[in-house]
Amino acid sequence: MKNLLFLVLATLSFSACQKEQITLGLHANDTFYLRQEDASMRVLVRGNTASKVFMLIVHGGPGSSGYIYDTPKIEEIVGKDFALAFYDQRNAGASQGNANAKQFDLDQYAEDLKELIAVLKYRYGQDIIIFLWSKSFGGMVASAFMTKDNNQDLVKGWLFVDASHNYGLNDSLTYQMLLDAGNQHIADGTNPDGWEPIVEYCQENPPGPFSFEQSIQLNKYGWKAQKIIEGLEPYQYTVIKDGIFKEHIPLTSYYLGKTNAAERKFNESLTPIKFSDALGKVTVPVLVCFGKLDFVCPQGLGDDFLAHIGSTDKQKLIFEKSAHHLEEQDAYYNAFREFLREHQ
Amino acid sequence: MKTLIFLFVTWFFAECLAAQTLQPESGKISSNLKIAYNASILYPGFRAGVEYPIKRIDLTKYRRWRVLRHFSKMRYLSAELGYYHHTDFHDNIYLLAGWQMRKLRPRGFFTEFSPAFGYSRTFLGGETYLVDDAGNISLIKGAGYNYAILALGGGFGWVFRPKTSAYFRTSLLTMFPSNNIVYLRPTVELGLIWQPRHFWEARPKIVSKTKGKKS
Numbered sequence: 155m156k157n158l159l160f161l162v163l164a165t166l167s168f169s170a171c172q173k174e175q176i177t178l179g180l181h182a183n184d185t186f187y188l189r190q191e192d193a194s195m196r197v198l199v200r201g202n203t204a205s206k207v208f209m210l211i212v213h214g215g216p217g218s219s220g221y222i223y224d225t226p227k228i229e230e231i232v233g234k235d236f237a238l239a240f241y242d243q244r245n246a247g248a249s250q251g252n253a254n255a256k257q258f259d260l261d262q263y264a265e266d267l268k269e270l271i272a273v274l275k276y277r278y279g280q281d282i283i284i285f286l287w288s289k290s291f292g293g294m295v296a297s298a299f300m301t302k303d304n305n306q307d308l309v310k311g312w313l314f315v316d317a318s319h320n321y322g323l324n325d326s327l328t329y330q331m332l333l334d335a336g337n338q339h340i341a342d343g344t345n346p347d348g349w350e351p352i353v354e355y356c357q358e359n360p361p362g363p364f365s366f367e368q369s370i371q372l373n374k375y376g377w378k379a380q381k382i383i384e385g386l387e388p389y390q391y392t393v394i395k396d397g398i399f400k401e402h403i404p405l406t407s408y409y410l411g412k413t414n415a416a417e418r419k420f421n422e423s424l425t426p427i428k429f430s431d432a433l434g435k436v437t438v439p440v441l442v443c444f445g446k447l448d449f450v451c452p453q454g455l456g457d458d459f460l461a462h463i464g465s466t467d468k469q470k471l472i473f474e475k476s477a478h479h480l481e482e483q484d485a486y487y488n489a490f491r492e493f494l495r496e497h498q
Numbered sequence: 499m500k501t502l503i504f505l506f507v508t509w510f511f512a513e514c515l516a517a518q519t520l521q522p523e524s525g526k527i528s529s530n531l532k533i534a535y536n537a538s539i540l541y542p543g544f545r546a547g548v549e550y551p552i553k554r555i556d557l558t559k560y561r562r563w564r565v566l567r568h569f570s571k572m573r574y575l576s577a578e579l580g581y582y583h584h585t586d587f588h589d590n591i592y593l594l595a596g597w598q599m600r601k602l603r604p605r606g607f608f609t610e611f612s613p614a615f616g617y618s619r620t621f622l623g624g625e626t627y628l629v630d631d632a633g634n635i636s637l638i639k640g641a642g643y644n645y646a647i648l649a650l651g652g653g654f655g656w657v658f659r660p661k662t663s664a665y666f667r668t669s670l671l672t673m674f675p676s677n678n679i680v681y682l683r684p685t686v687e688l689g690l691i692w693q694p695r696h697f698w699e700a701r702p703k704i705v706s707k708t709k710g711k712k713s
Contacts, residue, residue, distance in 0.1 A: 174625050174637065185586040185624040189638060193677055194622055196586075245677040248587050250622065252643055253675035269629040276627070276635045399540065402585040410678035 176277050178203050182237060188273050190266050192254035193244035197270065199278075200224065200240070201233025207283045207498045208237040208274060209313070209490065212267065214290025216424075217417045219247030221403055222393050223289070231487035236494050237278070241270060243295065246411040248404050258420035260427065264298035264305070271308045283498055285311045287490070290451055290478070293317025297429035300436050311439040311497045313490060316451045316478050319459055320428035325364045327452040328372045332356055332379055335449075339384070348382040366422045376449035380477040386447050389479040430462045439467035441493040443486060445476030467497075527551045529574075529698040534667075534689020536580055543582030543590075545687055549574035549598050551702040560710035567604070573702075574598035576612065582685065585623060590683075592618035592647050592671070606657035610667065618647040618673050645673035645681070653687070661693040 175184050182203040187194045198220060199208075209232060211223050220240030232238060242249040243263060271284055286309045288296035297319040300306050318324045336353035340346045352375045359368055380386060397403050411417070440463055444453035456470055471489055473482045480486045529550045536545035553573040559566045576598045581591045596614025619642060626641035649672070655665030671683040 187622050187624050187626040187641065189626050189628050189641060194626055194641065194643075196624070198586075249677065250588065250620065250643060250681075251677035252645070253679070254677050272629055272633060273627045273635060402541075402587060404584060404587045406682045406684075407587070407678070410676075410681065414678045416679070 174277075178278065180204055180234075184277075186273075186277070187250075188266070188270050190244075190269055191257045191262060193249055193251040193257065193266075195244055195266060195270070196220070196242040196248040196250075197273075198224065198240040199237060199274075200229055201238045202235055203237040203278055205236050205498075206279065206281060207235075207285070207494060208239050208278070209285045209287050209494060210239045210271070210274070210309075211241060212286060212288040212292035212296050213241070213243065213246070214292050214317075215243065215246055215412075215417070216291050216421055217246050217412045217414060218291070219408055219411065221247055221397060221401060221408065224397070224401070225393055225483065227483045228487050231484065232491050232494070235491060236498075237282075239270075239274060241267075245414060245417065247408055249411070250407070255416040255419075258416055258423075260294060260298045260424065261302075263295045264302055267295060267299045268305055268308070283310045285309060285313060285494055285497070287313040287315065288317045289315050290317055291424075293319050293451070293455075294321070294424060294427065294429070297433065300438075301429055301432040306436055306438050309438060311441070311493065312436070313441045313443070313493060314456070314459055315443045315486070316445055316448050316480070317459075318451050318455055319433065320430050320455065321369070321425050322363065322428060323430070323458055324451060324455060325369045325372055326361055327454040328376045328449055329356060329359075329361055329364070331449050331452045332372065332375055335379060335383060344384055345382050348378075352379060366425050369425060373450060377478075379449045380447065383447055383449075383477075386475060386477055386481065389477075389481045391479065430458055433459065433462040434464045437464045437466070439493075439497050440465050440469075441489065442468065442470040443473065443489060444470075445473050445478060445481065447475070447477040450478040469493075525701050525704075526699040527554075527702055528693050528696060529700065530691050530693050531697070532578075532665075532689055532691040534665075534687040536582060536685055536687045536689075538582040538584060538590075538683055538685045541582050541584040543580065543685075545578055545580040545685075545689065547576055547578030547594075548698070549576045549691070550698065551700045553703045553705065556704065556706045558706075558708045560708065566710070569604075570602040572598075572600045572602065574600070576614065578614065578616075580685075587623045588620040588642065589623070590618055590620045592616055592649075594647065594649055596649070602657070606663075607654065608657065608663070608665075609654045610652065610665070612649075612651040612667070612669075614649045614651070616647050616649070618645040618671075619643075620645070643676075645676065648672045648674075651687075655691070661695075663691040665689055665691060 180202050182199050184199040220242050224240050333356040336349040339349045442456040444456045476482045533546045536543045555571040557569040576596045578594045583589050594614035594616035598612045600610040602608040621642040626638045629635050649669050651667045651669035653667030655663050657663045667687040669685045673681040
């Protein structure tokens with residue numbers, strides 16, 4: 155019995171010891187964690203790390219996950235030439251920790267990002283080039299990071315994709331887009347039953363500083379509008395389902411991260427935040443990509459972003475048949491790859 | 499890990515075969531040993547423990563003139579060690595103390611419910627880095643978290659030899675305090691329960707109950 159116990163404990167001790175797995179090659183598949191302020195954040199590095207050029211994915215949410223951006227297409231198109239670092243922000247995806255609600259703070263997210271870049275350089279070489287790729291709420295995190303101190307010196311460029319940098323403006327643009335599209339569809343007789351509640355809500359809640367509850371409702375209607383609007387390429391959202399086994403996705407952690415009550419409180423704290431005026435200090439090359447049918451982060455955010463950013467090397471791409479899910483995946487990923495090629 | 503499971507199973511069966519003798523009716527009952535393949539749905543692990551008998555309730559249910567059923571309800575205090583490995587996420591080792599309620603039918607089929615409480619230690623599924631205030635980066639050895647753990651399990655089994663049973667159980671592990679308030683983890687178990695002779699014997703309280711009227 156003693157021998158058996160010894161065997162069990164010895165096996166557990168060995169499994170608990172971690173060897174550094176650092177791949178510099180064409181098909182990296184490394185997982186590591188960054189511990190910072192009561193959270194351990196998972197990072198998955200895929201693709202061509204030998205290129206020494208990394209696209210660091212800052213996901214949306216709050217509470218989404220890097221898992222949902224790791225599609226076969228992005229690995230095929232971007233990952234073939236460059237490395238992709240999928241990063242689960244604190245309390246999202248496969249990130250872990252004890253209670254840490256006190257650390258729900260946008261500055262902390264920006265600090266996490268800075269430390270992650272330091273760890274990427276520590277692992278893969280100080281000479282690696284990093285491009286920041288931010289989506290949706292990730293735009294807020296990336297804006298907090300890029301506008302702080304000299305953080306922008308740590309990256310070579312910034313891809314701002316269906317992202318937000320100004321909470322209030324985001325709400326106003328979503329509101330206007332819902333109202334315009336709703337009225338037009340009702341007038342055309344296209345799915346009026348679907349659009350009428352949306353238009354009614356907009357008419358009952360005139361624009362102005364929206365409350366957090368109104369903001370949440372506008373966001374919900376934004377998602378609904380993307381389901382019922384005409385002309386949108388349907389997006390098959392199967393990345394989590396397909397990845398359960400293959401990617402070892404911890405489903406309960408993923409879903410609990412999305413529904414964390416503290417996350418909602420954090421989301422509420424974001425409502426007054428706007429980075430428009432602070433963007434002037436950012437001078438790295440930027441690529442702005444928006445789906446024309448994106449009601450969640452409308453393309454007007456991209457216009458405001460471009461109007462305020464200090465960069466002279468800036469370009470904007472609009473994807474006509476896309477909403478908030480990068481529906482035209484080939485076109486999006488090819489655009490990212492070209493931007494990296496041009497600026498690496 | 500596979501070798502370890504193989505070793506466990508071999509040892510367990512060898513012990514079972516060597517100990518198939520009926521226990522004398524002295525009022526003393528040996529404790530049970532149990533071992534199981536404990537998968538966190540997809541991810542392998544094990545669970546092993548001991549069940550110390552506290553109470554036995556012999557229940558006879560009558561309906562009109564004929565005896566309908568005999569049941570035996572066993573109550574145990576249990577202690578268990580569990581482990582699972584979730585690739586790239588974490589390894590989790592946990593100790594549980596619980597209350598095991600088992601209802602045994604005459605033909606050997608049983609059902610059980612087992613609430614338990616304990617301690618869990620996870621080990622993250624990848625090397626873990628810490629960046630200090632000065633920007634120095636270090637690897638954390640054995641990085642992971644301590645949690646309190648509550649496990650609720652229910653299952654069924656079958657006594658296929660006088661002292662040996664097989665069982666299946668599903669459990670929900672609730673770990674806290676977690677970064678998402680609680681962390682939930684469903685598990686499934688397939689295992690064996692064995693009552694070795696004269697192993698940690700107890701004199702459980704034996705209660706006989708009759709329900710219904712014998713006409």
